[in-house]
Amino acid sequence: MPDKATTRLTQRDIARLAKVSQTTVSLVLNNRSDASARIPAETRDRVLKVIRETGYQADPLARRMVQQRNQILGVFTYESVFPSSSGDFYHPFLAGIEECAERLGWDLLLFTSAPVTAGRRRIFHENNRLRIADGCLLLGRHIPGDELARLIAEEYPFVSVGRRDDAGGPVPYVGADYAPATRIVVERAQALGHRRIAFAGPGAGAESSADRLRGFRQAAGARAPHLPTVDRSGGDLLDSLLDQKVTAVFVEERTDAVALLAAATARGVDVPADLSVIALGDSTRPAESDIDLTGFHVPRRAMGLRAVELLEAVLSGTATERQLLLPCELTDGTTLTSPKGV
Numbered sequence: 001m002p003d004k005a006t007t008r009l010t011q012r013d014i015a016r017l018a019k020v021s022q023t024t025v026s027l028v029l030n031n032r033s034d035a036s037a038r039i040p041a042e043t044r045d046r047v048l049k050v051i052r053e054t055g056y057q058a059d060p061l062a063r064r065m066v067q068q069r070n071q072i073l074g075v076f077t078y079e080s081v082f083p084s085s086s087g088d089f090y091h092p093f094l095a096g097i098e099e100c101a102e103r104l105g106w107d108l109l110l111f112t113s114a115p116v117t118a119g120r121r122r123i124f125h126e127n128n129r130l131r132i133a134d135g136c137l138l139l140g141r142h143i144p145g146d147e148l149a150r151l152i153a154e155e156y157p158f159v160s161v162g163r164r165d166d167a168g169g170p171v172p173y174v175g176a177d178y179a180p181a182t183r184i185v186v187e188r189a190q191a192l193g194h195r196r197i198a199f200a201g202p203g204a205g206a207e208s209s210a211d212r213l214r215g216f217r218q219a220a221g222a223r224a225p226h227l228p229t230v231d232r233s234g235g236d237l238l239d240s241l242l243d244q245k246v247t248a249v250f251v252e253e254r255t256d257a258v259a260l261l262a263a264a265t266a267r268g269v270d271v272p273a274d275l276s277v278i279a280l281g282d283s284t285r286p287a288e289s290d291i292d293l294t295g296f297h298v299p300r301r302a303m304g305l306r307a308v309e310l311l312e313a314v315l316s317g318t319a320t321e322r323q324l325l326l327p328c329e330l331t332d333g334t335t336l337t338s339p340k341g342v
Helices: 011-018 022-029 041-054 060-066 091-104 145-153 178-191 207-220 234-243 254-267 300-316
Strands: 072-077 107-110 135-139 158-161 173-176 197-200 248-251 276-280 294-297 323-326 329-331
Touching: 011 022, 011 041, 022 041, 072 091, 091 107, 091 300, 135 300, 158 300, 173 207, 173 300, 178 197, 178 207, 178 248, 178 276, 178 294, 178 329, 197 207, 197 234, 234 254, 248 254, 254 276, 300 323
Parallel strands: 072 107, 072 135, 135 158, 158 173, 173 323, 197 248, 248 276, 276 294
Antiparallel strands: 294 329
């Protein structure tokens, strides 16, 4: 029997060891109901026994060819992501998608013909070309639940880049594990002596927002202030924090944290001596700052890469888990220290 540690087995090897034809091995591997029914149970069991004993794994590209797939991966974005610079929020996602697609031998197809309705793109429209692709990745902070539900109902293979839970059924996704990352940075601030802390950001409207607020509440409790940031300047937010004598603020959107830092500098408020500022992720809107913010980064490149791997597994029928959360990258930064007097 070939040494599986040093030799990559082929279907021809399996056929020789099982004393059957290579066609029989292919039919068993791909569970072809039309033809495999004509394979005697004893023969089928013998092939499966050899596969188990040798640890053989079918080549993904070969499986795709047998399944008559187009080897095209669709990418649908609910927000504009092209052109994308290296500093753009979506760039790492797309880099991870491209890297994995190239490794698996996929072509990428960006769906750009979707019309904008009520300010939002819709994947379903009269000229949609979803069926050209074998499956599709969905990118966007706000993905309509009705479209997710329809994709599930129509059994169209897709994976959401980001956790989704509003489709009335399980959505396959690869997301960031925001809640524990947020809880950890809050606990870190508490260990330094911070007791008057606050959350700044929407905290709702998208799963990523809700997850951050949930992680904050797990450590800070229900009574810690939650300050909205929508249509609010950095100066206005700073005023609210100072009025409530907050010593550490956890900001959902890094852009809002940068605006808060600028307002603090203009007012002569020392960060972090007077106010510690912790960023819960990366900027989804343009924001430039040389300050190394304490907090965490979203594993965007890894999310894009793992989303392609999950979609391949869904298409191949080998997916054991369809919902993955990846850990965020904690960063020490320079904007968190003990409050004065501690």
